[in-house]
Amino acid sequence: MNRRDLLRTSAAAGAAAALPRFATAQPAQNRLLKMVPQANLTSLDPIWTTANITRNHGHMIYDSLYGLDANFAPQPQMAEGHVLDDGGKVVTITLRQGLKFHDGEPVRAQDVVPSINRWMKRNPFGQKLATVVDALEVVDDRRVRFKLKRPFPLLFKALGQVSNSPAFIMPQRLAETDAFQQVREAIGSGPFKFKADEFNSGSLVVYEKFADYVPTPNGTPSLTAGPKVAYMDRVEWHIIVDAATAAAALQTGEIDWYEQPPPEIQQLLRRNRQISIEAIDPLPLTGILRFNHLHPPFADKKMRQAILPAINQEEFMQAVVGTDASLFRTGVGLFTPGTPLANDAGLAPLMGPRSLDRAKALMREAGYTNQPMRLIGPTDILAPAAMTQMGADLVRRLGFNADIVLTDWGTTVTRRASREPLDRGGWSMLFTSFSSVDFVDPAAHYPMRGNGTSAWFGWPTIPRLEELRDAWFDAPDLAAEQALAREMQTVAMDELPYVPVGAYLSITAIKRNLTGRVPGLALFWNIRRS
């Protein structure tokens, strides 16, 4: 090499080094998607835990017999179809041909039966289904048969549950794990494979396209129904806990998608033309004020009703998502706004002008004489924290002798499990929120349950609500479901297992060159880079 060549080479190397980092990206990057998920993935078993991040992980690597479309109607997914016999009491489901697990083994009915059995022990819809199942058996490698005590019209909807531990199909050796123990491997038959060798909880989760996945030939992609086509060869979840850092990484192109930016960060990202700020789910999450029904002051129905005139859903939602009215809903009842069972029965006490004075007068009528109450809530989870702050202000203004206990989420979820009275560490009130799919119907709707000590934290006893819920499972058509939903809401707004404090959209920030995203959850099939 002579002096001139050396200089030329050095100059070229210098110029290359001076290029911006992203200019050195390879074409293969087009089939790589980097995303910052809503939380860290810690547990890999979506049956063992109901954490939403584990549910999303489940949708990456597992598949289910049925999927739900955007109208929450069940559609065959792993199933080729089904046959009903004996007036609907015998249901035979046939698997599609060519389904394989990520370890190369074929998906068989022998895998389906233990998977469904395990799911029925944990999911509330599954638990309800279990009460009508006489037998679930293998017919042959591709067919399973439900023998039911009576027809269960919602069977396929139950098998297609999207959230809260969906009925994912696992290999038999894993599905036979106790439902209260975690499975040891993450092997499914879904469109992406989990890369266990690259998993670093708290930092990185990697998925690879499963080359042997055969998408259903039926329908169009809609929530978890229709073909799940993986256009990305590799999906990386980068855990970035700091919102400002995640936003900066999105702006510099280090990541493509930030699942749940907080409101102040959304404002910042809206200025970037390459980033789309949109609702991840067209349906909103519902915020709730939960009472402890076991102890004073809210063991008394009149005390629960007394605070209704002071509840302003708009104010609560503005605390969560800001003042943009397109991001929240008011006039919210038991069911997710915009879904078939949503209605306005019994909502009058939450509508019209709000009045602290009226609420105070009702508190006096209910016999409130400065008894202590305790509001518990987290400071580290965005929406519940904001609603708790609003609630704390409200109970102070109402003149409650209030003890406000704000802790981290880990402490709140432990403390809310206490059924003790206040002087032994109990609680009176808390705020939290539920995703749209949880409140679509009564199946997975925990807070509306009135089954006493078996109910969700707060433990209301409302037998009439339980009767109506049981009747809903047997409703023959949508009109009957809707009539029952109105009645349920009327009872609920009188008995007040909880108070809905509004509904809000979950906003996501995604690069505009990513198209085809299926709305509803953070789902990765069908997404491609334009």
Added chain:
Amino acid sequence: MFAYIVRRVLATIPVMAIVALFVFSLLYIAPGDPAAVIAGDQATPEDVERIRQSLGLDRPYLVRFGEWVFRILRGDLGVSIFTNLPVSLMIQQRIEPTLSLMVVTLLLAVTIAVPMGVVAAWKAGTWIDNAVMSFAVLSFSVPVFVVGYLLAYIFALELDWLPVQGYTPFSNGFGPWIQNLILPAVALGSVYIALIARITRATMLEVLQQDYIRTARAKGAGQRSILFLHALKNAAVPIVTVIGIGIALLIGGAVVTESVFAIPGLGRLTVDAILRRDYPVIQGVVLLFSFVYVLVNLAIDLLYTLFDPRIRY
């Protein structure tokens, strides 16, 4: 000397035992329940109780403590309640980023701060001294995360010279490795530069007044020789002490820096484990940290003998 080292190493055993007892007891009485976190927001109380039983969290304190100590003695830190991964593997995954951050930060801090302090002492009372001390006050006053955001905004968002976040293992090459560490090391190091520079200046000022320095000048020794051979070596003991304390403080400081720059280190692992109540991980990491503290202190004590031959153990 050898006997001293053996004695010090043996002395770590009761220290570690006390730390183990303290950490275990603290976690036992602290509020929070991993079963409730695992079960999620929609779980029923019965679900939570079943999970508690399956994790063995319903067993008496002494039984759990005894099992844990027995495992530790066999070198087994246990398995994470949440990820089902061995704690030792999780620590192994996270130790390189934290070590890298600490080493680069310390190198940066020492190579900048010691000359700064020496020069400030040499030019005491001049504008150079004032500039160094102003920088030190500023670095002390601005929190690490503010410096971090500022650096990320300028060098990553605006200039696009360096990445905003993440960590690249050293095995992927020195270039990518150091690229990810520059901003966090500068952010974290700013406080230590200020601290070490101030101590160096103060100690050097004292040493420069000593008779032997005057003698050295009288013998015609050069300024550089006086500062770095005669003065700095004699000022080294307090400086080394501060650097040792700095290493210990770095572990705490790394938590914030690792969060701001999304570095998957031990600091983040600890915070995440605390928030989830992942007891085996918390216990494992705290034991490791306390062991590192003990070793760092031992190393500092041994370094004293290097700089000051009068010190003998």
